Amino acid sequence: MTTAAPPAPALPRARGELSACVLAALRDPELPVPDLREPIATAEPYGDDLQLALYVLYELHYRGFVDVPDDREWDVTLLALRGLMEERFLAALRQDVPGGRDVEEVFGELLTEPADTSGSVSHHLQRGGDLGELREYAAVRSLYHLKEADPHAWVLPRLHGRAKAAMAAVEYDEFGAGRADRVHARLFADLMADLALDPAYGHYLDRAPAQALAVVNLMSLFGLHRSLRGALVGHFAWVEVTSSPGSRRLAEAMRRAGAGPAAQHFYDEHVEADAVHEQVVRHEVIAGLLADEPALAPDVAFGADATTFVEDRLGAHLLSAWRSGRSALRPEPDEGGAR
């Protein structure tokens, strides 16, 4: 298997006015971009159109798209558009996420296994998820897992001392501890192949519901803004704290459904790795950051609570689709899709 850079994905299909304008601008650099302030200000902040437009603009900072020149990443017109959409998204999150909570309260809750698991996707899949649901789950999660830990690497220059050292150590583990075949994104591509999904980066973007785009956009938003470094750290800690028990359930689901060894291994690896990472992130990254910058405590709490908010919305979408016998993916005109 080669380790050369794989091809960039194709641009997705538009989902409304905003995403259509962004995609048109990316296809044709000469095209004048209309004034989108009004449509952005009135757009549904978690809706398909704004979330896809934002996702596409963020993707320029990761791998970009085929036939879009790399330097469009720093196109000031596109950056200005992105800024307006980020403001809309962030303002909605600030409004919808409870404020004024302290870090210990937030993580105390996350560290307690809930009694009511009826809204939990991993519990649902463990209890009886069929292969079709597992494949949809993996397709939806591939938007993040194929760039696993990339959004969090941006925080490294914004951390110092103990927080930086610990964050770099966890990222080193995420990136395979020096071995390409152990990079977590690569392990996820292997899982997708086991589930007969297409492991190409960005392949399922068109199929991903807005709720799944928002989960990844949240990471990019926090990662790309130094002013949100506290929120990035809180978000990352959320991911690590909740990953280990969830991964155990998903590993069981994969085993029960007869998914292949790579599919099981991805989640088995995360049970063990993230039991370590959550300790390191709480005791060293968060504690180190707040020792340096105690004023960031509300942002750390916000980052974790905002993650709960977007993850709950995604979970509700997946479960309501599956419980009513529908696909959780957006339809593809040509074919049946991942199910």
Next chain:
Amino acid sequence: MPNDDEREARTATGDVHTAGDGGGPGSGGSGRRPAEAAAAPAGPRPGHTPAAGGATRVSVERGGPLLVEGPVEFVAEDGTRAYSDRFRVAVCTCRRSRTYPWCDTSHRAHERPARPHKEEQ
């Protein structure tokens, strides 16, 4: 209950055997056992406060795992060995882990269910 009484401490090397003092980028093995365990490093004596000169740092969280700088070879009572080359290794202390000797967060508290006298498992 939330773990609001977590604390971290540094101690001298405990009962966990560490496999050499490697662990630089790419130096680890992939879960395999070393041909022979390297001798435990000459750590500080018990009671000696930490972690100068290559001592292995072990941190504890009340009710949680021991966090040991890796790589770690764990020798169980019956002589069974487990090996982990992670940069930090979480060693289970509650004995509830399904991936014993490594922590899988099974030590975590469970929220009381709404109905009394029925524990969520």
